[in-house]
Amino acid sequence: MTSVRLGIVGLGTVGCGTLSILRDNASLLAQRTGCDIRVSTAAVRDLSRPRTCDTQGIRLVNTPLSVATAADVDVVVELMGGTGLAVDVVRTAIEAGKHVITANKALLAEHGNELLALAEAKGVMVAFEASVAGGIPVIKALKEGMAGNAINWVAGIINGTCNYMLTEMAKPGNDFAPVLKEAQRLGYAEAEPSFDIDGIDASHKLAILASVAFGVPLSRQGMLIEGITMVTADDIAWADDLGYKIKSLGIARRREAGIELRVQSALVPKSKLLANVDDVMNAVMVNGNAVGTTLYSGAGAGGLPTGSAVVADIVDVCIAMRTGQVLRPALGIAMKDLSPLPILPSSEIQTAYYLRLSVTDAPGVLAKISAVLAHEGISIEEMRQQPDSARSAAALVLLTNVVKEAAFMNALTQLSALTDLKSPVAWLRVEHLA
Amino acid sequence: MTSVRLGIVGLGTVGCGTLSILRDNASLLAQRTGCDIRVSTAAVRDLSRPRTCDTQGIRLVNTPLSVATAADVDVVVELMGGTGLAVDVVRTAIEAGKHVITANKALLAEHGNELLALAEAKGVMVAFEASVAGGIPVIKALKEGMAGNAINWVAGIINGTCNYMLTEMAKPGNDFAPVLKEAQRLGYAEAEPSFDIDGIDASHKLAILASVAFGVPLSRQGMLIEGITMVTADDIAWADDLGYKIKSLGIARRREAGIELRVQSALVPKSKLLANVDDVMNAVMVNGNAVGTTLYSGAGAGGLPTGSAVVADIVDVCIAMRTGQVLRPALGIAMKDLSPLPILPSSEIQTAYYLRLSVTDAPGVLAKISAVLAHEGISIEEMRQQPDSARSAAALVLLTNVVKEAAFMNALTQLSALTDLKSPVAWLRVEHLA
Numbered sequence: 001m002t003s004v005r006l007g008i009v010g011l012g013t014v015g016c017g018t019l020s021i022l023r024d025n026a027s028l029l030a031q032r033t034g035c036d037i038r039v040s041t042a043a044v045r046d047l048s049r050p051r052t053c054d055t056q057g058i059r060l061v062n063t064p065l066s067v068a069t070a071a072d073v074d075v076v077v078e079l080m081g082g083t084g085l086a087v088d089v090v091r092t093a094i095e096a097g098k099h100v101i102t103a104n105k106a107l108l109a110e111h112g113n114e115l116l117a118l119a120e121a122k123g124v125m126v127a128f129e130a131s132v133a134g135g136i137p138v139i140k141a142l143k144e145g146m147a148g149n150a151i152n153w154v155a156g157i158i159n160g161t162c163n164y165m166l167t168e169m170a171k172p173g174n175d176f177a178p179v180l181k182e183a184q185r186l187g188y189a190e191a192e193p194s195f196d197i198d199g200i201d202a203s204h205k206l207a208i209l210a211s212v213a214f215g216v217p218l219s220r221q222g223m224l225i226e227g228i229t230m231v232t233a234d235d236i237a238w239a240d241d242l243g244y245k246i247k248s249l250g251i252a253r254r255r256e257a258g259i260e261l262r263v264q265s266a267l268v269p270k271s272k273l274l275a276n277v278d279d280v281m282n283a284v285m286v287n288g289n290a291v292g293t294t295l296y297s298g299a300g301a302g303g304l305p306t307g308s309a310v311v312a313d314i315v316d317v318c319i320a321m322r323t324g325q326v327l328r329p330a331l332g333i334a335m336k337d338l339s340p341l342p343i344l345p346s347s348e349i350q351t352a353y354y355l356r357l358s359v360t361d362a363p364g365v366l367a368k369i370s371a372v373l374a375h376e377g378i379s380i381e382e383m384r385q386q387p388d389s390a391r392s393a394a395a396l397v398l399l400t401n402v403v404k405e406a407a408f409m410n411a412l413t414q415l416s417a418l419t420d421l422k423s424p425v426a427w428l429r430v431e432h433l434a
Numbered sequence: 435m436t437s438v439r440l441g442i443v444g445l446g447t448v449g450c451g452t453l454s455i456l457r458d459n460a461s462l463l464a465q466r467t468g469c470d471i472r473v474s475t476a477a478v479r480d481l482s483r484p485r486t487c488d489t490q491g492i493r494l495v496n497t498p499l500s501v502a503t504a505a506d507v508d509v510v511v512e513l514m515g516g517t518g519l520a521v522d523v524v525r526t527a528i529e530a531g532k533h534v535i536t537a538n539k540a541l542l543a544e545h546g547n548e549l550l551a552l553a554e555a556k557g558v559m560v561a562f563e564a565s566v567a568g569g570i571p572v573i574k575a576l577k578e579g580m581a582g583n584a585i586n587w588v589a590g591i592i593n594g595t596c597n598y599m600l601t602e603m604a605k606p607g608n609d610f611a612p613v614l615k616e617a618q619r620l621g622y623a624e625a626e627p628s629f630d631i632d633g634i635d636a637s638h639k640l641a642i643l644a645s646v647a648f649g650v651p652l653s654r655q656g657m658l659i660e661g662i663t664m665v666t667a668d669d670i671a672w673a674d675d676l677g678y679k680i681k682s683l684g685i686a687r688r689r690e691a692g693i694e695l696r697v698q699s700a701l702v703p704k705s706k707l708l709a710n711v712d713d714v715m716n717a718v719m720v721n722g723n724a725v726g727t728t729l730y731s732g733a734g735a736g737g738l739p740t741g742s743a744v745v746a747d748i749v750d751v752c753i754a755m756r757t758g759q760v761l762r763p764a765l766g767i768a769m770k771d772l773s774p775l776p777i778l779p780s781s782e783i784q785t786a787y788y789l790r791l792s793v794t795d796a797p798g799v800l801a802k803i804s805a806v807l808a809h810e811g812i813s814i815e816e817m818r819q820q821p822d823s824a825r826s827a828a829a830l831v832l833l834t835n836v837v838k839e840a841a842f843m844n845a846l847t848q849l850s851a852l853t854d855l856k857s858p859v860a861w862l863r864v865e866h867l868a
Contacts, residue, residue: 021582021724031649031767032581129579135725137579144578145563145571147466148455148745215465273731276710283729290455291569291732291742295717297707298728308725311582323757333465 002035002322006314007073007098008042009064009089010080014103014130015042016053017303018077018310023054029311035318040072043080068092075317077310078102087111094119094126099321101313103130103306105204112211112218117335125320126330127313132205133158133282135305136298137312142212142286143332149288151213153253155433156284157277158205160300161189161196162228162248166265167278170240175233188280198227199248199263206250206263209284213252214259214341215333222343224262231265235426238356238397239267242382245275249431258342260349267354267399267430273297274433285433293433347406352381352430354399357415358422361387361394365420369396372418376411378403393422399430436469436756440748441507441532442476443498443523444514448537448564449476450487451737452511452744457488463745469752474506477514502526509751511744512536521545528553528560533755535747537564537740539638546645546652551769559754560764561747566639567592567716569739570732571746576646576720577766583722585647587687589867590718591711592639594734595623595630596662596682600699601712604674609667622714632661633682633697640684640697643718647686648693648775649767656777658696665699669860672790672831673701676816679709683865692776694783701788701833701864707731708867719867727867781840786815786864788833791849792856795821795828799854803830806852810845812837827856833864 006022008015022029022039029037042055043064061067068076068089076093080086083106090107093100094115102108107115108131119126129139133156142151157163161183168179180197183189195201203225211218228248239246244267253260268275273295277283282300287293299305320327331338359365366385373380381399388395400408415425440456442449456463456473463471476489477498495501502510502523510527514520517540524541527534528549536542541549542565553560563573567590576585591597595617602613614631617623629635637659645652662682673680678701687694702709707729711717716734721727733739754761765772793799800819807814815833822829834842849859 017724024723025582025584028584029582031771032762136728137575140574140579141571141730144750145574145746146742147749148459148463148742150459150462273707273710276707288742289458290451290738290745292739294570294730294732296575296728296730299726304724305726308580308582308722311724312579315581316578319761323759323761325757327753327757327761328466337465 002318004035004037004318004321005040005072005074006037006077007067007070007075008039008077008079009067010078011042011044011051011053011055012079013303014306014310015079017307018079019053021304021307021311029315033315033318034322037314037318041067041070043067064089065092068098069096073098074321075099075101075314078104079310083107083110090115091118094122094124097122097124099125099317101127101310101317103128103310105131105208109204109207109218109220116330119330120335123326125317125326127317128208129313130306130309132208133284134298134300134302135308136282136284136296136300137309138284138296139212140312141296142209143328146286146288146291149290151254152287152289153251154209154213154284154286155249155251155274155431156209157247157274157282158250158284158300159196159202159248160280160282161193162202163278164188164280165197166228166231166236166246166248169231169233170236170245176229197229199225202248202250202263206252206261209250210252210259210261211331213286214254215331215338216259216341217338222261222345224264224346224349226264228265231428232426235356235428239354241384242397242399243270244268244430245270246428247275251431255344255350257348258344261343262349265428267428268433272433347404347409349405350402351405352400352402352432353408354428354430355397356426357396358388358391358393359396360420360422362420366396368418368420369415372411372414373400376407378407378411391422436752438469438471438752438755439474439506439508440471440511441501441504441509442473442511442513443501444512445476445478445485445487445489446513447737448740448744449513451741452513453487455738455741455745463749467749467752468756471748471752475501475504477501498523499526502532503530507532508755509533509535509748512538513744517541517544524549525552528556528558531556531558533559533751535561535744535751537562537744539565539642543638543641543652543654550764553764554769557760559751559760561751562642563747564740564743566642567718568732568734568736569742570716570718570730570734571743572718572730573646574746575730576643577762580720580722580725583724585688586721586723587685588643588647588718588720589683589685589708589865590643591681591708591716592684592718592734593630593636593682594714594716595627596636597712598622598714599631600662600665600670600680600682603665603667604670604679610663631663633659636682636684636697640686640695643684644686644693644695645765647720648688649765649772650693650775651772656695656779658698658780658783660698662699665862666860669790669862673788675818676831676833677704678702678864679704680862681709685865689778689784691782692778695777696783698863701862703866706867781838781843783839784836785839786834786836786866787842788862788864789831790860791830792822792825792827793830794854794856796854800830802852802854803849806845806848807834810841812841812845822856825856
């Protein structure tokens, strides 16, 4: 029986979740891997703090780097997060010839190319199922389950905080500020929530998904990153009326000229499964040229769900260790085979749009708006008008056809200059996910 | 570069889909596997028939068994279906030391234990991602993505014909017979539709899912197999009114005393993603003790989607061949480790129920019905009553709590004996998927 000795760096929620899965399902794991899996050491921040999980038989240290070089560690499981010390731990582990499993999306998005190239040179594995969409095995689905496909696009709800907030804001009387406060109270949002609600977290995950899907280097360069702060309860209600839900999506789509890469809040038709993924749940849709569209959903965070992904990686690494070979490149293809497809500038993005205008309730206003859109080659797919009594105005809501963002932005500039506006133009993208 | 030579048995829809993927995505596949994949031979039924796919460079034969022993074949891809000659082909291939990839659920459900044990003894692989839910990589998700979990239950829409028909029957004015005719016209149902609508096809797939999920031998013995023929448009409308959709599900659930294994039409809360998987789409929900509930959806049939799953298996087999080792047992654990957990008799099933009764509109009838249910320990969770003018009666619809099927069947017998009934009692199970 191949012996596999793990060194876990970080015993927070995910670290403890991983430990408890390794213990509770130990006999299953032995059957499934043919390996004897043991945690020999774990690094924690403060040795004196009472542990929230059972660490019996595990050597605890407060020196993360020492785990990366420990003689009794074959696989370093990096669960400390961040792009500081974690990068040193992972680099040192790879240099020491150890395999690495990580849940750290920021590390991969920002230092992944260097670290994965180093791992390839050293002949060790880097596995990162837990870095995107928590417990959903979406990296495996992309890399292996859809290995026969050229991927056309990926679109996912990959930040649970945003999804929770948008779900709550759809309930009567809930607007952004109170919902954020509630999310913070529940522990779904940080005291400093920007990392989630401004789309940073999702952008890290999207960089990883795009790399695995398209074989491009890990990078957020050129990515359009928008959060959910521009979404109002009004827009959610209008979207609902039009048959849509507003979701915060990470989208990577291959076009002839390059790749669209964007994190944004968009209207999604309610008829799509993705629109019905609510609360803190995550889901990723993947469209391949053979299989068509598939969807993977589940818990995107939490100790046990994320631990489930970490343990799936541990199983894969064990099986590969049994053969003494690296079975698949970390991104599905070798680093030298990555192709730096251009990331399209935002002006080249092709999508449909939602527009909400509060205008003077006077004849001729709609004619002016239509003229602006027509001039930019934008057609109106659907329109709703309703008195906006609060502003003694008319609320006008439009859905456009799919156009290039440059054309839309031109139209937006002109619309924003109209003298008939009672408030700034609100707009969002509309994703048909087809 | 490891050379991998495929012999494909059967060039129907899936065989041609597989061939076209291997051609169209050839360079991607070489990058992803590090193998040189070639189709050296293919068996077809009739050599003189014009081919619907490009077979240039492939030796065509009409002797399936010869592919299983051909010197220039490393991997036999069995896509002919059925449990006749296909079994001989697969057995012969394994005996000849060749790996096997198959999309044949009937073969696995009925001969899988013997064939997989033989493969294990011979040190060859048998891969079968395409046998369940077409292009959705659900076997991989269960076996590998959720390898860290003990599986609690699996519930899936795994027959596209049934799902199409139930989706259509939800549209006004559509009842069973005309919808079946339309499904046959569209090629979604066979002229002899029993295999799909009576649940046989789903039962084969469920046997496979249960084996991979729970590590039990492949078997349909003791499985409760019901189709969709008892579902009426009336029931679909009532279910809708109560917040449910009716879906044909394959369910495998671990209980203390054994495993529930059943194919049946059941009410599913609309709030569940699974309820929103419509038309010919498939989806499988899996609940694991670490990750919680995940869902995998996509196309369950068709040449390219199913071919996508076949090619994913080809990739896995290539990578394993590179190492010269079988990486994982076919069912996730070795055949000797399978545990023959008992399949619970239907009387032991625990679920909720939907009841529809057409009763005399007279005082005291509801009291009698409630008394019968109460006597069996069944409580009413929800009730609707409505005049049934066609029968000058009252339509009464009930949802019960979760009870053992034995109790429900006792109640049903007593309810069916009531003199106040205007028509036989209609009933279905209700699955909360929790």
